[in-house]
Amino acid sequence: MKKYIFLFILPMIILQYSCHKSLDPKVYSSLTSANAFQTRSDAIAAVNAVYARLKGPAVGDNFDYWTVRHFALTDLTTDVGHCNYGGDPGQLSLALWNSANGLLAEDWRQIYKLISNANNAIFNIEPMKSITDGERAQFLSEIKFLRAIAYMDLTDAWGPVILATEKDIASPSYNSQPPVSSVAEIEDLLISDLTTCASTLPVDYQSNAIYTSNDVGRATKGSALTLLAKLYLRRHDWQKAADLTKQVMDLNVYHLYPSYLGLFKEDNKWCEENIFSVLSDANVNGTELLNHFGPESHPVVENRWQYYAVTWDFYNTFDDADERKACFYPEYMGVDGLIHKQPPTLGASPPPGEFYMADVATKKYADSTGSTTYYDGHSVDILRYADVLLSRAEALNELNGPSPEAISLINEVKGRSHAKLLDIADYNQSTLRDAILQERGWEFFYEGKRRQDLIRMNKYDVLVNAYLNRIGQPSNIVMPKNQYFPYPLNQVNVNPNLNNSDRQ
Amino acid sequence: MLKRDKAVCLIFSVGILIGLLIACNSGGEATAIKEIHIGLHKNNHLQIQADVLTAGLCNAFIEYWPTGEGEKKKYVSLPSLNKDKHSLLLLNISPHTSYSYRVIIEKNGTKTESKIYNFESVDLPPWLQDQFKDTSVQTNRLPNEFKNGLMLMNKRETPGMLYLVNYEGKLRWYHTINGTGFKVSHFTKDKTILSILGTNDEPTSYGSEILEVNLTGDTILHLKKNQNDFRYTIHHEILKNDKGQLVTIYADKRIMDLSTVGGSAKDTVTGDGIVILDTTGKEVWKWSVFDVIDPLKDPAINKNKKDWMHANSLNFDKDSSFIISFYNNGQIWKVNSHTGAIEWKLGKGGTLRMPNECNFTQTHAVHINPYGSLLFFDNGVEKKQSEVYALKIDEKGGRVDIDFHFKLPKEVYNERMGSAYMINDTTVLCCCSKKHITVLANKKGQLFWTLNSAIPPYRAQFLKEEEVAPYLKP
Numbered sequence: 001m002k003k004y005i006f007l008f009i010l011p012m013i014i015l016q017y018s019c020h021k022s023l024d025p026k027v028y029s030s031l032t033s034a035n036a037f038q039t040r041s042d043a044i045a046a047v048n049a050v051y052a053r054l055k056g057p058a059v060g061d062n063f064d065y066w067t068v069r070h071f072a073l074t075d076l077t078t079d080v081g082h083c084n085y086g087g088d089p090g091q092l093s094l095a096l097w098n099s100a101n102g103l104l105a106e107d108w109r110q111i112y113k114l115i116s117n118a119n120n121a122i123f124n125i126e127p128m129k130s131i132t133d134g135e136r137a138q139f140l141s142e143i144k145f146l147r148a149i150a151y152m153d154l155t156d157a158w159g160p161v162i163l164a165t166e167k168d169i170a171s172p173s174y175n176s177q178p179p180v181s182s183v184a185e186i187e188d189l190l191i192s193d194l195t196t197c198a199s200t201l202p203v204d205y206q207s208n209a210i211y212t213s214n215d216v217g218r219a220t221k222g223s224a225l226t227l228l229a230k231l232y233l234r235r236h237d238w239q240k241a242a243d244l245t246k247q248v249m250d251l252n253v254y255h256l257y258p259s260y261l262g263l264f265k266e267d268n269k270w271c272e273e274n275i276f277s278v279l280s281d282a283n284v285n286g287t288e289l290l291n292h293f294g295p296e297s298h299p300v301v302e303n304r305w306q307y308y309a310v311t312w313d314f315y316n317t318f319d320d321a322d323e324r325k326a327c328f329y330p331e332y333m334g335v336d337g338l339i340h341k342q343p344p345t346l347g348a349s350p351p352p353g354e355f356y357m358a359d360v361a362t363k364k365y366a367d368s369t370g371s372t373t374y375y376d377g378h379s380v381d382i383l384r385y386a387d388v389l390l391s392r393a394e395a396l397n398e399l400n401g402p403s404p405e406a407i408s409l410i411n412e413v414k415g416r417s418h419a420k421l422l423d424i425a426d427y428n429q430s431t432l433r434d435a436i437l438q439e440r441g442w443e444f445f446y447e448g449k450r451r452q453d454l455i456r457m458n459k460y461d462v463l464v465n466a467y468l469n470r471i472g473q474p475s476n477i478v479m480p481k482n483q484y485f486p487y488p489l490n491q492v493n494v495n496p497n498l499n500n501s502d503r504q
Numbered sequence: 505m506l507k508r509d510k511a512v513c514l515i516f517s518v519g520i521l522i523g524l525l526i527a528c529n530s531g532g533e534a535t536a537i538k539e540i541h542i543g544l545h546k547n548n549h550l551q552i553q554a555d556v557l558t559a560g561l562c563n564a565f566i567e568y569w570p571t572g573e574g575e576k577k578k579y580v581s582l583p584s585l586n587k588d589k590h591s592l593l594l595l596n597i598s599p600h601t602s603y604s605y606r607v608i609i610e611k612n613g614t615k616t617e618s619k620i621y622n623f624e625s626v627d628l629p630p631w632l633q634d635q636f637k638d639t640s641v642q643t644n645r646l647p648n649e650f651k652n653g654l655m656l657m658n659k660r661e662t663p664g665m666l667y668l669v670n671y672e673g674k675l676r677w678y679h680t681i682n683g684t685g686f687k688v689s690h691f692t693k694d695k696t697i698l699s700i701l702g703t704n705d706e707p708t709s710y711g712s713e714i715l716e717v718n719l720t721g722d723t724i725l726h727l728k729k730n731q732n733d734f735r736y737t738i739h740h741e742i743l744k745n746d747k748g749q750l751v752t753i754y755a756d757k758r759i760m761d762l763s764t765v766g767g768s769a770k771d772t773v774t775g776d777g778i779v780i781l782d783t784t785g786k787e788v789w790k791w792s793v794f795d796v797i798d799p800l801k802d803p804a805i806n807k808n809k810k811d812w813m814h815a816n817s818l819n820f821d822k823d824s825s826f827i828i829s830f831y832n833n834g835q836i837w838k839v840n841s842h843t844g845a846i847e848w849k850l851g852k853g854g855t856l857r858m859p860n861e862c863n864f865t866q867t868h869a870v871h872i873n874p875y876g877s878l879l880f881f882d883n884g885v886e887k888k889q890s891e892v893y894a895l896k897i898d899e900k901g902g903r904v905d906i907d908f909h910f911k912l913p914k915e916v917y918n919e920r921m922g923s924a925y926m927i928n929d930t931t932v933l934c935c936c937s938k939k940h941i942t943v944l945a946n947k948k949g950q951l952f953w954t955l956n957s958a959i960p961p962y963r964a965q966f967l968k969e970e971e972v973a974p975y976l977k978p
Contacts, residue, residue, distance in 0.1 A: 025607075027621055030543035031552070036629050038547040041663035041682040048661075049631035058958035059637045059940070117630045213662075213704040283708060283920060283938060284661065284960055373919055374939060 037124040040131050046121040047139050050146045051217070053114035054278045054382075055287065063288035065110040066278045066380050066448070071308055072103040073157050073485065074448040078460075079467035080441055081450070082311040082359035089307070095464055095476035098486060099500055105488035107157065111150045115164055118147040123169035138210050141200040144193040145219035148227055149276075149382065151190055155183050156234075156452045159484040162495075163189065177495040190231055197224035203253055216270040216279070222251050223276035226383045229391055234456055238395040245392035248275070254385040260324050260417045264363065266370030266378050275383040286375025289365035293446075296361070297334035300368050309359035310445055312342050313467050317438070322419035324442055329361045346471060364446055386413045386443055394436050401429040410439055433457055455483055536560070537607055542623045545593055546721050549628050550677060552594035554581070556607055564590040568605035570598065571622060579977060593720055595975055596676065600627045628675065632665075635958040638673040645952045646671060650927045650944060652969040654978045656697065657942075657961040658686035662704050665959075666697055666717075668967070670978050673955055677976060679717055687711040691967050692744045695975065696724055700742050700752070708921075709816075709962055710739040714750060714781075719975035725783055732785030739776075741818040749788055750781045753815045753828070756792045760799065766806040773799045776815035778826055778839065791826075791844040808832070817880075819871040827870055829880070834865040836880070850878075850895075850904060857903040864893055869923035869935075869963050877907040881922040881934060889914050892924040892932055892945070910949035916941050923963030935964035 037043055056064020063069060075081035076092040083089035088102045097104065121143050125136060154161045163181035201221045205214050229244035248254065257263040257273040269279055280287045294304025310328070318325035331341040334355060343356035350356045365378045393409040402424050411421045419442070422435060440453050454460040460482070465475035487498035536559030545553035556564050565583040569575050584590035597603070603625060607618040627633075643651075651671050659665040664685035668677035684701040687709045692698050696718045702711025712729035727734050727750075736754035743751040754777050762771040777792035793813040799805050805812065816831040825847060826839040835851035849855045851864065864882035873879040877894040884890045894907040912918075918936035925933050927944065935942045942964045944953040969978060 024619065025537040025540050025557075027540045028542065029623055030541070031623055031626055036549075036626070039680075039682060041680055042547070042629065045631040045663050045680070046629065052958075058634045059956045060639070062940075120630055215704070286938070286960075374917070 037128055038130060040135065043121075043125050043128060043131055043135070043139050046117075046125065047142050050114060050118045050121055050143050052285075053110070053117055054146070054149070055280075055285070056110045057113075062286065062375060063292055064106065065114070066382060067280070067287040067289055068292050068308065069103055069110075070107055070153065070448055071446055073107055074451050075446050076308070077464075078450040078454060079463050080310055080314045080445045082309050083307060084309070084358040085307060094473060095468060095482075098504055099489040099492060101485075101488075104157075104485050105490055108154075108488045108491060111154050112164070114150045115147055118143045118150070119164060119166045119169050122147075122166035126166070135210055137200045141197040141224075142219045145197045145201070145224055145227070148190045148194050148197075151186050152227065152231065152234075153448075155186055157485050158487060159183050161186070162498075165189070177497055179497045187231060187235065191228065194224045194228040194231070197221075198228065203251055216274070217277060219276060222248055222253060223383055225251075226275050226388055229388070230383075233391050233395060234452065236398070236456075238398040242392055242395035242399060245388050245395065248385075248388045249392070254388070256385060256389075256412065256416045258416065261327055261363070263381075263384075264327070264365070264367065264378075266367040266376060269377070269379055273385045274379075274381060275385060275388070277382060277384070278380045280377045280379055282371045282373060282375055282377035286371075286373070286377055288375065289378045289380070290367075290371060290376035291374070293362060293364065294366040295329040295332070295340070296357075297336050297338075297340065297355075298329060298332055298361075299335050301329075301366055302335070302372065304361075304366065306357075306359070306361045308446065309361045311359060311467065311471075313470055314441065314445070315342075315360045318442060319420055322414075322442065323417040324419070327363045329363065329366075362446060381447060384447075386416075387449070389413055390436060390440055390443065394433070397429055397432045397436065402427045402432045406432070410436065413439065413443055434459075437463075537609060537618055540607060540618075540621065544626070548678070548680075548721060549599060549626050549632070550595070550597045550675065551721065552597055552603075552623065552625065554590075554592045554594060554605075554607070556584075556590040556592060556609075558588050558590065558609055560611070561586050561588050562609045562611040564592065564607060564609045566592050566594060566605050566607050568594055568603050571602040571604045582974065595719070596977055597625050598674070599625055601625050632675060632678060635667070636669050636673040636675065637956045638671065639954045639956055642952050646944065647928050647931055649968060650931065650933075650953075650966075652978055653927070654967045654972060654976065655933070655942065655955075656689060656691050656965040656967060657957065657959065657963075658689040658699065659959045660685040660687050660702075660708065660962065664701065666699070667959075668972070668976065669955070669957075671953065671955075676978060677719065679721055681715065684711070684713060688740060688742055688962060689965075690742055691965055691971065692716075694744070694748075695719060695971065698725075698742050698744060698750070700738055706737070707739075710737055710755070712737055714738070714742060714752070719972065727781070727783075727785045732781075733787035734781055734785040736779065738779075740816050743818065743820070745780065745820070746824070748783065750783070751818065751826075752779060752781075753777070753818050754779045756794060758794055758799075762800075762806055762809065765800070765803075767809065771806075771809060773805065773809045773812050775799065775813040776830075778818060778828065789841070791839060795844055796846055816866075817868055817870045822872055822876070827872070827878070829867045829870045831866055834867065836867055836870050836878070848897075848899065848902075850897075855902065856897070858895075859904075859906055861906060861909060862893070862895070862904065864891065866920075867893075868921060869925070871925075873926045875907070875926070875929065878904075879924055879926065879932075881918075881924040883919050883922060884911075884917070885919050888917055888919075890916065890918045890922065890934075890936065892934060892949075908947045910945065910947055912936070912943070912945060912949050913951065916943055916951075916954075921960070921962055923965070925964070925966045927966060933964055933966045935961050937961055937963070 055067045072089055072092050076083055083093040091097050125139050160180040160182050162178050163186050198221050203221050205211050225244050225248045229241050232240040255272040257271045292307040294301045296306040334340045338355040340355045340357050389409045393406040396403055396406040407422050407424045414421055437457050461477040461479045464477045484503050486500040486504040492498045539557040541555040545551035554566055563583055563585050566581040567578055569578045579596045581592045581594050603623050604620050606620050609616050654668040657667045662685050664681040666679040666686055670676050684703055687700045687702040689697050689699040696716050698716045700711035701713035701715050714727040716725040738752045738754050740753050745751050756775050756777045758773050759770055760773050761769050763769045775793040780789040782788055814831045815828050817829045819827050821827050825841050829836045835849050835854055837849050838847040866883040867880040870880040877896055879894045882891045890912045893909050895904045896907045897904050916936040916939050918938050921937035923935040927933055932945050934945055937960045940957050940960050942955040943951045945951050
């Protein structure tokens with residue numbers, strides 16, 4: 001019988017097999033990235049993540065974008081900023097750069113990371129069902145304001161750039177080589193976005209229904225109006241700039257802080273002058289501003305690098321009565337036992353016991369009474385009220401020449417620092433423009449404004465070359481070639497539409 | 505011949521009959537998996553939920569593995585028992601990865617496997633990407649215990665996050681909370697995470713809610729201030745005792761007459777205490793520094809009144825007494841958990857004699873390590889160098905001896921918060937909170953691994969493989 005056992009087993013196997021085969025279940029999957037944002041907390045976390053990009057990467061390098069490296073583009077490349085270290089910052093400091101400059105590449109990368117996070121958040125928040133329309137409008141406005149900051153910075157530095165928006169998220173193409181958009185096209189988007197932001201965002205976050213803890217660092221109506229004013233100023237659309245700055249003033253929530261030095265104290269996180277700032281807490285999300293800006297070998301502000309400093313040439317333009325001159329470390333006994341000070345003449349050799357500093361460190365992000373730790377809690381003011389006053393003065397002067405109001409606005413800023421006030425009788429439109437440019441230098445050094453101010457007033461080559469010549473360097477700035485930086489080499493390599501032929 | 509044909513037919517027919525019986529009994533009914541729905545579990549991008557519908561009641565589970573790595577990296581879901589609608593949870597998911605899986609159902613001891621199917625996990629949302637980065641791995645020197653474990657960290661700002669991270673800086677599990685932040689979190693023996701929740705307005709490790717979640721994201725317990733006897737702001741630590749009760753530090757505010765020392769007749773002095781609550785918020789036991797010392801004996805009480813005695817860590821001694829540390833005077837106390845009496849004080853001005861080398865000032869995460877020593881992280885503010893101490897306490901002799909002690913490199917000096925936990929008998933996981941760095945050090949203070957994090961972790965509690973099993977398999 002053994003030989004028949006297969007007759008017994010065979011049908012069993014066939015039946016087993018056929019039974020299994022007929023039992024294939026239906027499989028459904030809802031695993032798509034479309035359901036990334038489901039709760040209000042998801043939306044808030046996404047919004048917060050875009051703010052966090054103002055400081056660069058989430059981990060490591062706590063000195064990116066608006067918390068240090070952006071200043072390499074905006075201030076080092078002018079008559080104000082100086083870096084005594086070689087390499088990429090040294091090149092920028094001497095107005096010599098090319099597309100391989102690492103700081104240019106890094107700023108581009110970090111700004112686009114913000115834009116990418118912003119676009120992703122907009123794309124995902126727009127269809128959310130679990131938030132109210134009011135919340136949606138609030139969140140989208142905050143994100144679009146931050147994206148506008150990023151595009152303003154990009155177009156300041158590179159002019160026409162790739163315009164990526166939330167529309168690109170629906171069907172992303174990682175190998176596309178998009179063409180650049182003109183500055184005008186990008187500005188159209190920013191004007192539309194910022195106009196919406198100004199009508200949506202609250203004036204402040206006191207008793208706010210969405211954010212219950214008075215979140216002062218978030219975008220507001222005032223910050224949207226101010227950024228829009230800055231955009232029109234850049235376009236030389238003076239009337240709109242004048243109107244918008246007036247709207248900010250009429251909000252009646254901003255005032256100059258009584259003391260310039262006090263404004264930049266580390267513990268003065270937020271005051272009546274702040275319109276939009278990158279805030280830091282040394283305990284939670286500290287920055288390395290103090291490391292980069294603090295004086296070298298200083299007995300109180302210890303172990304700092306004096307990486308980003310100002311030129312002696314610029315420091316010497318301050319009037320002694322001007323309290324802003326006290327915002328520096330021009331002379332001190334170093335921990336090395338040498339007196340650190342300014343050389344009497346360019347290239348002079350110091351006598352024994354002295355050390356001639358190549359540049360002078362500022363207290364703006366190196367408060368001697370603040371953190372003594374590696375990470376610090378200084379904030380960076382991207383938009384503040386003094387800028388509104390001086391922007392309106394500039395717009396008024398461009399519209400009608402010197403006026404009592406324009407002079408009064410400038411003197412309000414000067415008066416806070418007990419600087420010598422202007423007399424209208426001394427100025428015509430052209431000389432007042434120069435005075436405003438100089439005033440902006442004294443007021444906003446290392447606040448990311450200088451290069452754009454010089455370009456807007458057609459003085460980038462004139463003033464920077466004059467400074468370079470004074471320190472024995474050739475006239476390295478050539479306009480219009482140097483109005484925009486070359487596109488970073490690593491970007492050009494992946495997208496030939498980024499054409500550097502007219503900019504290096 | 506006829507007989508033989510008949511016999512063949514008979515055998516064949518019996519085969520068919522038995523085959524049908526087996527197929528329909530063990531397979532036909534029990535193996536009928538009708539539908540499989542794959543999606544995210546509670547919208548958590550590292551957790552997949554598979555809802556499986558079967559034709560009849562049975563047990564079910566899923567085996568799954570990253571397709572690229574094959575079945576050698578197989579995970580198994582927890583089973584669903586005796587149901588026809590099974591909700592199976594797949595943990596240990598890596599983002600943006602292809603997975604293969606099969607459903608296995610079981611009835612009457614017979615297992616039936618489905619075909620192998622696939623799914624692709626989704627990417628992490630932007631706010632969870634790039635939050636951790638291991639920077640200096642020397643993998644061959646890392647102890648296996650460390651590689652097989654996870655670190656618990658928490659984000660204090662709203663919306664709060666709990667993170668379980670592996671030695672490669674990979675996020676292996678997370679949990680998000682709406683409207684508040686995770687101020688302090690503690691992994692319990694019940695394989696749950698017990699936390700103090702607080703809003704952005706509340707200081708670093710202070711909060712007003714208690715939340716317990718398990719590793720499948722379910723809420724086990726959620727108490728809010730003013731519920732029953734939970735009437736205090738709590739801070740710095742939350743533990744479970746052997747009875748499953750909640751043990752935490754609370755801020756004790758007392759109205760006192762400070763007019764003789766420059767204050768007002770009805771002034772407020774804030775000290776700290778220990779409170780035990782049951783799971784409904786009912787007070788079981790309470791102790792306060794005011795019970796054992798008189799604030800008026802502090803000559804600077806008017807200056808110190810807002811934060812007179814600032815406790816910053818709490819744990820159990822071997823005998824279930826409490827060990828509590830204070831930031832303001834750098835002392836560590838043992839408090840009897842029945843009588844409230846102080847059994848000893850360690851530190852400057854304490855009751856235990858210490859060797860000269862024992863020179864700590866601000867201690868954190870004070871606990872008894874697995875080898876019986878008192879282990880803690882010292883900020884080392886005066887020396888500007890953080891240290892780790894493990895001390896042998898001789899209670900009868902009234903003295904302590906150093907088990908081991910090391911200084912961390914100055915580069916990771918951490919002047920606030922921090923923690924140190926043993927990984928094995930030679931390595932210590934140290935959290936340098938303010939530097940956003942967690943390091944693995946040997947007993948000489950040499951580092952061979954660091955983890956940078958976007959958050960400043962309040963501390964990094966290490967969870968061994970067996971502590972997170974069967975949910976997670978690091």
